[in-house]
Amino acid sequence: SYDVNVGGKFVGRFTLSIPGRHNILNSLPVIYLALEFGLDEKEIQNNLEKFRGSKRRYDILYCNEDKGIKIIDDYAHHPTEIKATLQGAKSIEHEKLTIIFQPHRYSRVKFLLQNFKDAFDGAEEVLLLPIYSAGEKDEFGVTVEDLGNILKNEKVVIEKNSEKIDERILNCQGHEVFMFMGAGDISKVAHRIADKLEGKNR
Numbered sequence: 001s002y003d004v005n006v007g008g009k010f011v012g013r014f015t016l017s018i019p020g021r022h023n024i025l026n027s028l029p030v031i032y033l034a035l036e037f038g039l040d041e042k043e044i045q046n047n048l049e050k051f052r053g054s055k056r057r058y059d060i061l062y063c064n065e066d067k068g069i070k071i072i073d074d075y076a077h078h079p080t081e082i083k084a085t086l087q088g089a090k091s092i093e094h095e096k097l098t099i100i101f102q103p104h105r106y107s108r109v110k111f112l113l114q115n116f117k118d119a120f121d122g123a124e125e126v127l128l129l130p131i132y133s134a135g136e137k138d139e140f141g142v143t144v145e146d147l148g149n150i151l152k153n154e155k156v157v158i159e160k161n162s163e164k165i166d167e168r169i170l171n172c173q174g175h176e177v178f179m180f181m182g183a184g185d186i187s188k189v190a191h192r193i194a195d196k197l198e199g200k201n202r
């Protein structure tokens with residue numbers, strides 16, 4: 001929740017259901033334009049609070065509040081995006097935060113390698129999947145191991161087989177948030193595991 005002033009005049013207090021300072025900043029021009037077009041302040045407040053975000057942006061696929069297990073799917077794959085998403089997650093999630101990250105494109109990993117150094121600082125554990133090529137040839141001389149070595153996070157695990165991630169999460173005892181990040185096909189892994197958890201708890 002945050003207070004909004006326009007031209008030095010207090011407009012009201014607004015609440016978002018999606019976390020992160022970046023989402024608050026994104027909402028400000030929306031509020032301003034809605035007011036300019038004559039929408040009522042209460043109407044803007046109600047609609048913003050109902051907004052659940054874009055697909056694959058902090059997309060909660062599964063949530064078991066009793067066990068404290070949550071599966072989140074997010075498109076973030078650039079270091080700056082990852083930092084912003086983790087900042088938002090840490091502001092509302094109180095369980096252990098485990099990131100399952102699929103790097104996107106050999107060229108991107110190669111040229112942004114140093115930028116990834118502190119990108120995952122907010123996570124308690126990082127599981128790295130192989131680089132998603134997105135049609136690129138493997139000719140940049142970079143591997144997921146290089147990315148793992150550059151990360152400052154001590155709890156980095158390189159997992160070549162996504163099926164082992166299924167096993168890891170399905171056997172979780174609870175109190176853990178699993179966030180799947182990347183622009184490749186990692187979303188399918190997140191959905192697969194969320195479906196298995198749903199089936200397991202029916």
